[in-house]
Amino acid sequence: MNERAALDVVGGLVAGAGDDAAVVDDTVFTIDMLHETTDFPAGTTRYTAGWRSVGASLSDVAAMGADATAAVGVYGAPDFDEDGLRAYVEGALDVCEAVGAEYVGGDLDGHDEFTVATAAIGRTDDPVRRDGASPGDALVVTGTLGRTAAAMERFDSGDVERANELFRFEPRVRAGRALAGHATAMMDSSDGLARSLHQLAEASDCGFAVDGDSVPVAEELRDVVEDPLDTAVTYGEDFELVATVPESAVGVVRAESDVPLSIVGEVTASGVTLDGEPLADRGWTH
Amino acid sequence: MNERAALDVVGGLVAGAGDDAAVVDDTVFTIDMLHETTDFPAGTTRYTAGWRSVGASLSDVAAMGADATAAVGVYGAPDFDEDGLRAYVEGALDVCEAVGAEYVGGDLDGHDEFTVATAAIGRTDDPVRRDGASPGDALVVTGTLGRTAAAMERFDSGDVERANELFRFEPRVRAGRALAGHATAMMDSSDGLARSLHQLAEASDCGFAVDGDSVPVAEELRDVVEDPLDTAVTYGEDFELVATVPESAVGVVRAESDVPLSIVGEVTASGVTLDGEPLADRGWTH
Structure with missing residues (x-):
């Protein structure tokens, strides 16, 4: 089953799936996972990885027309090298600061492949979805x-x-x-x-x-x-x-x-x- | 660097780190990552993996004394088998239902090792932290x-x-x-x-x-x-x-x-x- 078909399976089970972020009351909420083999080419710094992974979740918040409130991340790596971890967190902090959000921490996970998961929340009382385009717009x-x-x-x-x-x-x-x-x-x-x-x-x-x-x-x-x-x-x-x-x-x-x-x-x-x-x-x- | 030392590095950079979940205004917010080699022994069903991984994030919300509002997850696997994915989402939906929260979707990720990331949010105006215990309690x-x-x-x-x-x-x-x-x-x-x-x-x-x-x-x-x-x-x-x-x-x-x-x-x-x-x-x- 390819990813599109798989997303349809999820859409059949989860009410409201199908936008860049889920909407719960006035909160938008999204999660992403990025990892070395598909998302971070050789040469990507840990600072860039922190910026880009947290940025991906903040982009989902932006795509709903919401204010970005906060983000969290999991840093999964085979070992926790202090400089690498510090750079990752600094990238996460900086991308949050760039959009007026707070990076509020997260977790660590020993993982064979460098893998990061990020989530973000935002606020809007009027989310923009994918289904309202009209001819002429x-x-x-x-x-x-x-x-x-x-x-x-x-x-x-x-x-x-x-x-x-x-x-x-x-x-x-x-x-x-x-x-x-x-x-x-x-x-x-x-x-x-x-x-x-x-x-x-x-x-x-x-x-x-x-x-x-x-x-x-x-x-x-x-x-x-x-x-x-x-x-x-x-x-x-x-x-x-x-x-x-x-x-x-x-x-x-x-x-x-x-x-x-x-x-x-x-x-x-x-x-x-x-x-x-x-x-x-x-x-x-x- | 071991995990404890690594968490200290994060704690030095991120204000408010160190509890089970971060607190942003009246929202608590947490993220976790679980994967096959360390968290899901052979025989763990995808339903159980969905329940347990989303449950881990809901447990962090509970540990702050908050009401659980919603959870999201990323399902990362080498291939998207329909039965497995469906079972995972059903486990996620059921554990949310057990605690009065909503499972509102998430994302998919092609990943060599079965790896799931989950995040949850909750609400409280009076979070319980780790630092208030007094002798005699x-x-x-x-x-x-x-x-x-x-x-x-x-x-x-x-x-x-x-x-x-x-x-x-x-x-x-x-x-x-x-x-x-x-x-x-x-x-x-x-x-x-x-x-x-x-x-x-x-x-x-x-x-x-x-x-x-x-x-x-x-x-x-x-x-x-x-x-x-x-x-x-x-x-x-x-x-x-x-x-x-x-x-x-x-x-x-x-x-x-x-x-x-x-x-x-x-x-x-x-x-x-x-x-x-x-x-x-x-x-x-x-």
Whole structure:
């Protein structure tokens, strides 16, 4: 059974599953697990691992349009090297500070493979889910796409310092707050834009028409891959927000957001296209 | 660096670390990671794994004297077998239902070793921490000790069905609520009674005198190990509550608790003893 089918099994058992974070009263609540073989290429520092893993959970909070309150983490490693552990916690503290949340601790676990689990909570009385997009809404994306793909190229080529910088994304909590109250649907782009659009299309029973020239391809990606647009759209793990917003509200949202917001297309009745051609459901599989 | 030293490193960086769960405003928040080689002996069903892993996080909520609100989990496995995943989620749902909490989903992760991460949140405006025990307080324990040790014996001997039953403990949320407002210090017994007492002694700057005859040794342990009392006191992973309570309040707490509460000793000025002999800081190391 692949991950999508498995998520359907969980969705059949757990009420309210299917968004980036669960909603319990006015609290949003999410958990993630990352580990060495799939998430931390050789050269990833423990500081970056702390930043990125806790950031992934904070991104889920952002994707619900919530304020980020706090995060916790488990550091699982074959041995507890003091410098590594300290760096991990400092990365976790710093990414929380960047979005106004508190890192409040967690646990340790002896584990053959370096594996971290993180959870975050946030607050909102009006969560943005995936199912409210309507034809005619503008499709917007925060920041740039392809940053993680660019980081992976640099891990491969040995420019590890720059790779680590690119790996430390800022969770879009403030942009998510700006979008809350205006966005009709939202999720983060951790599976890549293409896959995200297919998921939003399914949840909202709509389609998307993407304009390739408007996609904010990360500058760092331009010289290192053959087809930067394709990579930016499908690679994933960028943790930007993908949202649908009535066109009339885009100006207000942009004024309140701390990062650029690009209109990359619009919501249609059905089908997901890039420059008029079908955009396949390709992307990151966790 | 061993786990204790590593926890001290985290404690030096993260304000408020050192209790069973973190406290953020009126929310308690905790995360755990369990995995096959150290936590799930051969024969552990996925249902039991779901129950036990989510239960471990709910136990941390209980140990703060909080109401359990909700839990989430990540199911990490080499492949997503539908029956296994479904059983895991059902175990998670059932343990939440047993304590009045909601299981609200989580995530999946392809992982070489079966590994699960769980987080739980709860509410209290008056959390019970580890640092308030005073000489003269009664030392109380919920339920029985040695249940997990008894389960391990049965996993070894092949009585897997009974082992699984013993592995599915009920998180002591209701007893924790009964203790809240009265207990001066509290934690769960996941590291074993002996180690828990050393931790409470350090946090509260006190000692403990335990009366061996009063320790509620699990019936199932009596015939299967050589020294049931020693095993019950040191094995750990029972997820009972260990608390200190002014003797005058024990009656009220017992009346409100849904499980038996044993007075197993008292708080002293210093030293941890069992029947007058030093009780070493031995127990479960995660």
